[in-house]
Amino acid sequence: MPTPALFKLIGNTPLVQVTRLDTGPCQLFLKLESQNPGGSIKDRIGLSIIEAAEADGRLQPGGTIVEATAGNTGLGLALVGRLKGYRVLLVVPDKMSTEKVLHLKALGAEVRTTRSDVGKGHPDYYQDYAARLARELPGAFFADQFNNPANPLAHETTTGPEIWEQMGHELDAIVVGVGSGGTLAGLTSYFRKAAPQVGFVLADPKGSILTEYVDTGRVSDTSGSWAVEGIGEDFIPAIADLSGVRKAYTITDQESFDSARSLLRAEGILGGSSTGTLLAAALKYCREQTTPKRVVTFVCDTGTRYLSKVYNDGWMHDQGLLRREPLHDLRDLIGRRHDEGDVVSVSPGDTLLTAFNRMRSTDVAQLPVLENGKLVGIIDESDLLLKVDNHAEQFSSLVGATMTSRLETLHPSASVQALRSTLDRGLTAVVADADAFYGLITRFDLLNHLRRTLS
Numbered sequence: 328m329p330t331p332a333l334f335k336l337i338g339n340t341p342l343v344q345v346t347r348l349d350t351g352p353c354q355l356f357l358k359l360e361s362q363n364p365g366g367s368i369k370d371r372i373g374l375s376i377i378e379a380a381e382a383d384g385r386l387q388p389g390g391t392i393v394e395a396t397a398g399n400t401g402l403g404l405a406l407v408g409r410l411k412g413y414r415v416l417l418v419v420p421d422k423m424s425t426e427k428v429l430h431l432k433a434l435g436a437e438v439r440t441t442r443s444d445v446g447k448g449h450p451d452y453y454q455d456y457a458a459r460l461a462r463e464l465p466g467a468f469f470a471d472q473f474n475n476p477a478n479p480l481a482h483e484t485t486t487g488p489e490i491w492e493q494m495g496h497e498l499d500a501i502v503v504g505v506g507s508g509g510t511l512a513g514l515t516s517y518f519r520k521a522a523p524q525v526g527f528v529l530a531d532p533k534g535s536i537l538t539e540y541v542d543t544g545r546v547s548d549t550s551g552s553w554a555v556e557g558i559g560e561d562f563i564p565a566i567a568d569l570s571g572v573r574k575a576y577t578i579t580d581q582e583s584f585d586s587a588r589s590l591l592r593a594e595g596i597l598g599g600s601s602t603g604t605l606l607a608a609a610l611k612y613c614r615e616q617t618t619p620k621r622v623v624t625f626v627c628d629t630g631t632r633y634l635s636k637v638y639n640d641g642w643m644h645d646q647g648l649l650r651r652e653p654l655h656d657l658r659d660l661i662g663r664r665h666d667e668g669d670v671v672s673v674s675p676g677d678t679l680l681t682a683f684n685r686m687r688s689t690d691v692a693q694l695p696v697l698e699n700g701k702l703v704g705i706i707d708e709s710d711l712l713l714k715v716d717n718h719a720e721q722f723s724s725l726v727g728a729t730m731t732s733r734l735e736t737l738h739p740s741a742s743v744q745a746l747r748s749t750l751d752r753g754l755t756a757v758v759a760d761a762d763a764f765y766g767l768i769t770r771f772d773l774l775n776h777l778r779r780t781l782s
């Protein structure tokens with residue numbers, strides 16, 4: 328079988344200068360790893376890990392590639408491995424985004440989900456689970472990106488030389504994140520030989536232990552949690568080489584997500600959450616310099632993987648990462664606000680089928696019924712079921728004849744106690760006044776509000 332032509336498109340990614348964000352006295356360039364065929368920097372290691380294992384016989388025709396992965400490495404391995412005809416078996420922690428799991432399955436990988444609330448040493452920990460599967464399965468090869476030298480080698484032989492060429496051999500610093508540590512270790516090996524004056528800057532999510540390790544040499548035994556995916560660690564990976572890191576920045580989720588969003592608005596580049604971390608650290612570094620420097624960082628993966636998170640105002644609000652101007656009344660508790668265009672609704676003249684399709688596509692169980700911007704009713708799954716049970720033709724009847732129109736509305740100035748009593752009685756909490764409908768408050772919104780008062 329011929330080698331898939333697509334493999335030639337892995338690597339040789341474009342480099343683009345940041346021109347519309349404040350980079351202080353520096354020039355900042357972004358290497359668009361999002362342009363790899365699988366959408367991330369990990370395509371490079373997918374190819375190198377598989378080809379190294381084929382070359383030394385650890386992976387034979389008909390074999391199975393096994394890996395523990397929370398994301399992009401699985402996609403890189405699945406893309407290359409499936410095209411080469413291998414079975415690909417991936418163990419993923421259950422917090423992994425639905426988009427990534429669906430993408431893996433669409434590529435033909437088999438996905439085993441395991442717990443994300445257990446650590447190293449526990450049999451259900453995703454890396455231990457994958458290692459066990461690889462031992463037990465005949466013909467299996469454990470890709471093991473955290474320990475596999477073919478991981479840093481991909482960056483030493485491709486990413487490093489590409490950057491050096493693209494920068495015209497004028498480069499002062501590279502800003503990197505560490506997941507397995509492969510990117511940093513490979514770039515460190517390459518530049519140590521090619522241009523030892525190039526320094527490394529670490530971008531580390533708040534909660535990860537790596538910044539403290541760089542600053543003090545201490546390996547903390549307590550880590551926090553962070554929402555950014557792919558980088559940050561609660562241990563020092565075996566292949567990580569932090570010896571070339573001159574400065575480390577701790578970046579909060581808020582800063583990461585804000586800077587990913589501003590990169591899209593300012594430069595039109597749609598990157599993932601870790602791109603935001605790297606960019607935030609790179610901009611800090613650039614602005615702190617007193618002499619001009621030429622700096623490179625990465626758009627590590629495509630933001631299409633995070634549209635339902637980083638680029639979704641509703642999700643950002645639920646996470647407490649997008650703050651609205653407080654109105655100091657019940658409107659502050661509404662998750663999806665009608666006056667912000669975030670409420671999906673129907674009108675009394677719509678059919679029940681339209682209502683059902685909207686519920687299905689937006690994954691909600693109830694919809695407000697609006698007429699000229701005013702709330703005239705609510706329709707939910709049980710209203711639909713009552714009507715269409717054994718009478719599927721009733722899907723063509725109208726929302727106006729089925730909705731619940733006896734509504735108990737809460738004025739924005741009503742108390743949280745009044746809200747609780749509405750929810751406790753099993754009613755839908757509708758926030759409206761004589762002029763306008765503002766939105767619904769669900770139990771989830773109330774829980775979110777209570778959580779926010781903690782932080």
Ligand SMILES: Cc1ncc(COP(=O)(O)O)c(C=O)c1O
Nearest residue numbers: 504506507508509510557601627
């Ligand atoms: C999503 C993602 N995965 C992985 C990496 C790098 O990881 P590694 O240290 O495994 O090379 C990055 C970024 O630098 C990343 O953004």
